[in-house]
Amino acid sequence: MDRDDILEPQVVEGMIAEGHTIVIFEDVVLKLDSWLHQHPGGRLAILHMVGRDATDEIKAALHQQIRDDGLYNCPYLDYGKELARYVALFAAFLFALRFGHHILSAIFLGLFWHQIMFTAHDGGHLAITSHFAVDTLIAMFVADFCCGLSIGWWKSSHNVHHLVTNQPEHDPDIQNVPLFATCPSFFRSIHSSYYDFTFAWDAVAEIMVPYQRYTYYPVMGIARFNLYLFFKQSTIYFQGFRDTIFGRRRY
Ligand SMILES: [Zn+2]
Secondary structure (H helix, E strand, O other), rough: OOOOOOHHHHHHHHHHHHHOOEEEEEEEEEOOOOOOOOOOOOOHHHHOOOOOOHHHHHHHHHHHHHOOOOOOOHHHHHHHHHHHHHHHHHHHHHHHHHOOHHHHHHHHHHHHHHHHHHHHHHHHHOOOOOOHHHHHHHHHHHHHOOOOOOOHHEEEEEEEHHHOOOOOOOOHHOOOOOOOOOHHHHHHOEEEEOOOOOEOOOHHHHHHHHHHHHHHHHHHHHHHHHHHHHHHHHHOOOOOHHHHHHOOOOO
């Protein structure tokens, strides 16, 4: 049985009759046999839901547990440490530039750009103050002003990435054919619901993908320019902003 197979109700009933722990979550059939003894809410929390649609329960329980564990609370002390690191890198960049060490100053500036994007990421998730306007302004300052990237475009793709993480047809972050393939699903052409574009498994992919362990870092070294392209597209079509504000995105 393939993980992408569509299962008839009789097949699901048969699996339950065989003693498997089967739960429905959204449109997906989950086989939780090995997860049964590891569930933080105890095995009964799962057994109660066998053969039933547990979408609401899973979402509510997970949300409550995250809240109870304080995982929604931002550790501001850690942000202080992060901030000190960014300031140190920026100061080192200025210092090296001041004394004419251009290559060294470029390295510090690159490290500074690289590191501050973590803050843009968290701001884009509204994970710093949880206040939409404040976190969005922080993210815009870091991503747009400091790094030249559109946080509006980034949010429109990144939110989809977190909703349907690692699903080949839906997660835009792993759709990198013909350069990289992260799972066998890409070995046949797949249609991206995010880009509304078919990633064809063609002759270029046949040549490039076997060498992806060598090409990954060189390609990622210039991947930023690809982001500029997406940024320009989303700005021209006003798409990133619209999707960010109104949450309109097909998938
Ligand atoms: Zn994220």
